[in-house]
Amino acid sequence: MSLFAKLSAFLVRGRTRLFFSGAVLAACLLSGVAVAASPAPVAEGDGYRYYAIGDLAAARPGPVEPGLMLVGGGEWPYDAFRWMIARAGHGHIVVLRASGAAEAQDEFYNAIGGIASAQTFVFSDRKAASDPAVLAAIAAADGIFIAGGDQSNYVRYWKDTPLGAALDRHVREGKPLGGTSAGLAILGAWTYGAMDGGSMTSEVALRDPLDPGMTLVGDFLHLPYLEQVITDSHFARRDRLGRLVAFVARLRSDGVAGAVGLGIDEGAALCIDGDGVGRLYPGDQDGFAWLVRPTQPPARVVRGQPLEFSDVQVTGIGADSRLRLPGLEVQAPAFEKVARASGGELVLRDAAPFAPATSR
Structure with missing residues (x-):
């Protein structure tokens, strides 16, 4: 069976949760959809690297609820993250960042647990904020977490882009959003950039x-x-x-x-x-x-x-x-x-x- 035939079958029998670029979809399909943690990215797109762990096709166990998690940086207070995970219906978490790799998604999935999957997009260019694969993953996410780093990158890469609008829409749809350190800095109406x-x-x-x-x-x-x-x-x-x-x-x-x-x-x-x-x-x-x-x-x-x-x-x-x-x-x-x-x-x-x- 060709890759495209496999993709079609996957989308028909699954929840049609994810619509990545061909490289990302191929990596997920060839690994049987359940993606293991790895220091190497699952795939790379135009202006971003992509990582994933868990069962991307699993049904979300519970309903989503609105919530904002404002984290001050440093060590994670796990009880707060469990609060966010519960509001994400113990489903699928998407991590956004502009430095680092899969550390946050692996902590979500392995150290805290209680989620079906976690994915990470590491941005290196503003054009990734208009990438259909990135936007599709954000639209399908049950919860979104913005990692720490340098908030000026988030301003440069995301302000006045489809991704920024997608984050607003995610919250309007009653889904939880969290951020730590630099990820917290951009959640207010104003940001120290x-x-x-x-x-x-x-x-x-x-x-x-x-x-x-x-x-x-x-x-x-x-x-x-x-x-x-x-x-x-x-x-x-x-x-x-x-x-x-x-x-x-x-x-x-x-x-x-x-x-x-x-x-x-x-x-x-x-x-x-x-x-x-x-x-x-x-x-x-x-x-x-x-x-x-x-x-x-x-x-x-x-x-x-x-x-x-x-x-x-x-x-x-x-x-x-x-x-x-x-x-x-x-x-x-x-x-x-x-x-x-x-x-x-x-x-x-x-x-x-x-x-x-x-x-x-």
């Missing part, structure tokens, strides 16, 4: 909120409940409260009246269900999510001068808290503080029962 190749520090951002490295990107993804949010990752470990306050000040000064910041600690994840209720999974390091909400406009956002910004509410979201969106109500906050940026420094006051390390 790191477009200059660097990584903005709190020190520089507070000293000059209009520094050329403050590359904020809008109109990328358009996800429910994050319409006013800019996200940040590796939060307490990398002392990023100052830069998130500066990001929010910059947006507010640019006329985004409702802009707020949401930072996630390394090893933690905030999972938001279809009703807009967010629950924190703190991970092994007992991390938090940090909600940054101004009570008034910034007093000074001027090129080359320190940020002046007072009465910025900083609310900690812990394992016992609940964040209710879009109203930004936090039930049982882990801590509550007020921040003031002045003279290039950030000062916190009104100590809560828990004093995070970055309050020093």
Whole structure:
């Protein structure tokens, strides 16, 4: 039987889940559809590498449900990933990234388990974001996860492309989407794009909120409940409260009246269900999510001068808290503080029962 005859038979008797390019389909078919993990890609397309593990033709065991999983980077909090897997109906996960290889898909399938298959597309060129094989896999995915790396690649490769629209559509269809580190950075209505190749520090951002490295990107993804949010990752470990306050000040000064910041600690994840209720999974390091909400406009956002910004509410979201969106109500906050940026420094006051390390 020819390859095309095998393909036709496979599509007829299967769920017609996947429509890859000929190279990808051939690799899947020749391996019997159940694809084993390998350090080498299953196939390569125009501007991407493709990996897969599991039974790509298996029926999804359960129904899908909406959900957003915001992971702060570092070690995965497996309970949060199990939450996402359950919302994907224990079906088929697609991992998107612009560096690395099959590490995330293998962790999904082997270390966590409970899914039928996982596939990975590693992007190296913007043209892959219009590839029919990539778009077909995204359309068929039960859940999508965006890995870490360099978020500037995601902006360059995906913004204003069919892939970006496909991610929005995936969420509108009531399917879960997650991201960690750089993958978290692009989930908000605005993204710190790191477009200059660097990584903005709190020190520089507070000293000059209009520094050329403050590359904020809008109109990328358009996800429910994050319409006013800019996200940040590796939060307490990398002392990023100052830069998130500066990001929010910059947006507010640019006329985004409702802009707020949401930072996630390394090893933690905030999972938001279809009703807009967010629950924190703190991970092994007992991390938090940090909600940054101004009570008034910034007093000074001027090129080359320190940020002046007072009465910025900083609310900690812990394992016992609940964040209710879009109203930004936090039930049982882990801590509550007020921040003031002045003279290039950030000062916190009104100590809560828990004093995070970055309050020093």
